[in-house]
Amino acid sequence: VPESAGPAGVDLQRWLEEAEVAIVGLGLMGGSLAAALRGGGSFPRRCRRVVGIVRRPDAAVAAASWVDAVTTDLGALASADIVVLATPVRIILELLPTAAAIMRPGALLTDLGSTKDRIVRVMSSLPGEVAVAGGHPMCGKEAGGLAAADAALFAGAPYILCPVPGRPPLAIERLRHLAARLGARPRVLDAPAHDRLVAAVSHVPYLSAVSLVLAAEQLATVAGPAVWEIAAGGFRDTTRVAAGETEMWRDILLTNSAEVLAQLDRLSTTLLSLREAIGSADAERLAALITDAQHRRRTLFQ
C-alpha cells in the first residue's frame, strides 16, 4: 500500500480499506477479528479481503463462512498487507520468523498474544523490510473457539500496542488505527510494562480462579457434591476465566513467569494478612483491609 499525500488519518483509513488481512489461527480471537473486519449486521466492512490460515483441513471447512478465503498454506501470507498471528503465544513465537520470510516488504506483522515481551524480542530480530508491532486486545469470553467468535468482542476493550524498539513508528500508528476501527481503546505500552501489569489484572486473577475451583474440588472429595449445588453468582463470577483454553493459558503463564510469580507473591502476602486478621479475630484490622479493597473496586468499575 503506497503512502499517498494528505493528512495521515486519510492515509490510514485508505490503507485499511484496501488491505488484504491474513489471520493465522481462527479461534475466539482470530474469528472475532475476521468477523469485525468483514462487517455484517450493523458493522461496516473494514478491509478489502480477509484470509484465514488454519492448521488442520477440517478446521478450514469449519472456518469457511467466517472469512473470504481459507487455507492451510502459510504461502498465502505473501499477498497480505496485514498479517495477524492469533494462535497461542508459543506458536506465535515459532511463526514470527516464518511469516516474516514469506511476507512482502512494507506489510504489517502483528499478533493478538496475551504476553508481549518475548514476542516483541523476536519481532525486533526480524528483517527490517517487514513492519512489526505487538498487539493485545484485552477481551475474552467464557466460551472459547470459533463458534463463540463475535464481531463486537473488541468494542470498548483496551487494546495494548507494544512498539518494537528501533523500528519506525508507522507500524504502531497503523495498528492503532486498526484497533480503533474495531471499536477498541488503543493504548501504547512497552512490552515489559505490559507484561508486569497484565500479570496483576489478568494472569494472577486467572490463577486465583483456577485455584478456587481446584480447592472447592478438594473439599467436594471430602464433603460431597453438595458444594457444587450451592455454588451461586459469586462463585460463577470469580471463577469465570478458569473456563478458558488450556493451551492459551499454559503459554501465557510460561511466557510471563517472572512477572506472574512476582505478582503471586503479592497475592500470597495479602492473603496471609487477611488470614491473620481472621485467625486473631481482629475485626478492626479485617475491616480496614476489606474497606481498602472495596473502595478501590467501587472506584474502578462504576
Place this chain on the structure above:
Amino acid sequence: VPESAGPAGVDLQRWLEEAEVAIVGLGLMGGSLAAALRGGGSFPRRCRRVVGIVRRPDAAVAAASWVDAVTTDLGALASADIVVLATPVRIILELLPTAAAIMRPGALLTDLGSTKDRIVRVMSSLPGEVAVAGGHPMCGKEAGGLAAADAALFAGAPYILCPVPGRPPLAIERLRHLAARLGARPRVLDAPAHDRLVAAVSHVPYLSAVSLVLAAEQLATVAGPAVWEIAAGGFRDTTRVAAGETEMWRDILLTNSAEVLAQLDRLSTTLLSLREAIGSADAERLAALITDAQHRRRTLFQ
C-alpha cells in the same frame, strides 16, 4: 395463624398470604425481600403486610416506599407472623433473643445471614413458643444498600434452609414455602455443613477477590496507575464481590473463621502447586492442573 384442615400445601399458601412479615434491616437483602413479598410489576403480592424495622430515623424515611409500614421500634415484632432478621450476622446474633421475647407464640423467626452455625446455636437456645429456622438466600449484587434492592434478586438462587436441632419441622416447611414463592431454589442443609460449603464457594472466593484488588494496588504503587487503565473483563469478574459491604463481610468471616481458614489452606496449597509448575516451566504439570479446573468449571456453569 391457625392450622386449617386440608393438604399441607394449601395451608402453607394461606399461611403466607395472610401473614404480616416484619423485616429487620432494609439493605440490599431485606429491601429485596420486601419488594418480592409486596409484588409489583409482573410479581404478585405474596403476603398481607410487610413492616420494615430500621435502626435510624433517616433510614426509616428512605425505606417508606419499600414497605407497608416502617418503624425504628422493635415492639412492632409483636404483631408479626414472620420475622426476618436481615442485618449483618453479628447484629442478627444480638437481635435473636430480643426478637423472640417480643414475638407472639407460633410466629416464625428466621434470618438472611450468610453464616449459619452460630445463628442456629443461638436459635436453639430460644424459648420453644417461637418457631425458628435459619435461612441463607445465595444471591447478591455488586451494589449494596436499599437503592439496589430488586424483587427479582432471589429468582433461581439457591436458598439454604438450616433446621434448628430439636425443633419441630413445621418451621422449615414454612420457610421452604416462603423461599419457593420468592422464586428461589430451597435446599435443606445442616448449619455446620452449610458453613463448610459456603466457605469454599463464597467466603474464600471473596477473600481471593479482595486480595487480587489489594495486590494490584500494591503493584500500582510501584508501577503507576496504568494497571487500572488496562483492567478489563477478567479483572472485573474475578473481583466483583470485593465491592460488597464491609460490615456484612467482616461478620461473615469472623463467624465462620474455622471453615474459612481450612478452605484458605486448600487454596494456598493449590496456588503453591501452580507456582511450582510455572517456576519449573513444567508445561505438562501446569496444563494438567488448569485442564482439571477448566473441565469442572465448564461442567458447573454451562
